[in-house]
Amino acid sequence: MQTNSHIEVSDLHKHKETFTVDEMVTLSDLRLNIQDRVPAVEGEAFDLKSWYRNWNNKGKHPETEEPTHVRVEAVDEFQALIPWGQADQALFLYAQKGQPLKKGYPIRLYVPDGSSECLNVKSIVKVWFLNDPSLGEEATYGFKNKVTPGELKFKK
Ligand SMILES: Nc1nc2c(c(=O)[nH]1)N[C@H]1C(S)=C(S)[C@@H](COP(=O)(O)O)O[C@H]1N2
Ligand SMILES: [Mo]
Numbered sequence: 001m002q003t004n005s006h007i008e009v010s011d012l013h014k015h016k017e018t019f020t021v022d023e024m025v026t027l028s029d030l031r032l033n034i035q036d037r038v039p040a041v042e043g044e045a046f047d048l049k050s051w052y053r054n055w056n057n058k059g060k061h062p063e064t065e066e067p068t069h070v071r072v073e074a075v076d077e078f079q080a081l082i083p084w085g086q087a088d089q090a091l092f093l094y095a096q097k098g099q100p101l102k103k104g105y106p107i108r109l110y111v112p113d114g115s116s117e118c119l120n121v122k123s124i125v126k127v128w129f130l131n132d133p134s135l136g137e138e139a140t141y142g143f144k145n146k147v148t149p150g151e152l153k154f155k156k
Contacts, residue, residue: 005075005105005106005125006018006019006020006106006125007021007124007125007126007127008125008126008127009126009127009128009129010126010127010128010129011056011059011129012063012065012129012130012131015059017055020106021094021100021106021107024046024051024092024094024107025046025094027051027058028046028047028050028051028054029050029054030046030047030051031044031045031046032044032045032046032047032091034091034093034110037089037091037110038091038110041110042097043093043094043095043097043101044093044094044095044096044098045091045093045094045110046091046092046094047090047091048070048087048090048091048092048109049087049088049090051092052067052129067130067131068083068084068131068132068133068135069081069082069083069084069129069130069132069135070082070084070087070090070127070128070130071130072109072121072124072126072127072128073125073126074121074122074123074124074125077143078121078122078142078143079121079140079142079143080109080111080119080121080140080141081135081139081140082111083135083136083137083138086111086113086139088113089111089112089113090109090110090112091110091112092107092108092109092110092124093107093108093110094106094107094108104120104122104123105123106123106124106125107124108120108122108123108124109121111139119139119141119149121141
């Protein structure tokens, strides 16, 4: 198991900051059992939006505007682009039984109200908070050929 990955996070102005899992968890003020939102999964998670707000508020130049989207990318280049309005329940799984993830390390994103078990991204190493309304209101998951959650259900 690999346990040395870092996660690169970019804010609305493309400023980058690199975190270890522990550093990300330390910055989160809403930690929860992932079962509270994703009944089929066990482990410890933190809420995406409250993490963003905490990080933003602690920065040198806090944003007053909220992102329009969050994009994540995994070690295998699997990506997801999620409109901010669909990310209210989104959370990052970071540990199971007190241990780093055996599958999905360093962190794994779940978007419960996006429906479908497929709507998660394992092994995230990049996170972008974006402000670009032209990216649209549809969430996409996948490799280069993006599919919508609706299409993913039929392809399963
Ligand atoms: N990084 C990454 N995350 C991913 C995928 C992937 O190929 N790479 N596939 C997705 C799909 S389509 C499904 S069904 C689930 C599968 O999760 P599992 O390996 O725990 O069954 O992971 C999702 N997250
Ligand atoms: Mo899937």
